[in-house]
Amino acid sequence: MRTTILITSPDQWHAPGLELFQFAPLFPGGPEWLTKPVLIVLLSAVIVMAVCWAAFAKPKLVPRGWQSIGEYAYVFVRDQIARPSLGKDADRWMGLLLTIFLTVLIWNVMGIVPFIQFPVAAYIAFPMVLAVSVYGIKLYLGVRHHGVRGYLRGIVHLPGLPGWAYGIYAPLILAEVFLNSLFTHFLRLFANMFAGHILLAFFSSVGFWFIFERLTPLGVGIGVLGVLMTIAMTAFEMFVQVLQAFLFAMLASMFIASGLHGSH
Structure with missing residues (x-):
């Protein structure tokens, strides 16, 4: 686990904090923007392209190896993410949603x-x-297929709602569609990954400090607990990582569908 320990005294342990998210340029005197997170993003893009190329460049009738993995991911995204929201339009958007x-x-x-x-x-x-890109696609599809007026009418219209109630309902639903949906799309993913990284760094630093840095009869129990919690939290974090990727893609599918269908 990533372990960051701030030491102001040789005998004191300090919990990791926001310094976990502060990175200097990769090269002395290099561009300020070229940091470790940017390198990871570039590496991730290369991995996605490599996996898709290995899986789908030369497909076989009987899938094996990377093709089996790629087809499993494709079917999962199609059946669990795209089709529930997009229906017959799912296949048209599979490239984007799988990516x-x-x-x-x-x-x-x-x-x-x-x-x-x-x-x-x-x-x-x-x-x-990513969320802003999906948001832009949603608005573009809504206006293109329904026009500005028709798109807004489709969002606001609620069968059976009395006319007087639209003064309360319309601002709320418009705020949900055009503001809240954008922020909740990326904030959910960000918050979960931010909190998970902090927790993993906290427990791993506890284990490292009390077992390797300052091993004492009283502190060894705390250190062992830190190691065990790190293992448990890593397993839980793996589950959260997959879940958040699923939820982010599912919301993207729902937002694209709302633009196509002109509704919320």
Whole structure:
């Protein structure tokens, strides 16, 4: 696990904090933007392209190896993410949705890969870029297929709602569609990866400090507990990483469907 220990005194342990998310440029005197998270994002993109190329460049009738993995991921995204929201339009959007799912999944898994150990979705800018892209697609599809007026009418219209109630309902649903949906899309992913990284760093630093740095009869129990919690939290974090990739892609599918169908 990524272990960051701030030491102000040789005999004091300090919990890791926001310094976990502060990175200097990769090269002395290099561009300020070229940091470890940016390198991880580039590496993740290469991995996604490599996996898709290995799986689908030369497909066989009987899938094996990478093709089996690729087809499993494709079927999972199609049946569990695309079709429930997009229905007959699912196949048209599979390229985008599969890319989003694999990208976010690899971003998240990087948090537990040795020597990398940083989930780039914990940097709010990266999931925000994906969410804003999906948001732009949603608005474009809504206006293109229904026009501005028709798109807004489809969002606001609620069968059976009295006319007087639209003064209360319309602002709320419009705020949900055009504001809340955007922020909740990327904030959910960011918050989970941010919190998970902090927790893993906390427990791993406890284990490292009390077992390797300051081994004492009283502290060894705390150190062992830190190691056990690190193992348990790593297993739980792996589950969360997959779940958050699924939820992010599922919301992307739902937002695209809302633009196509002109409804919320």
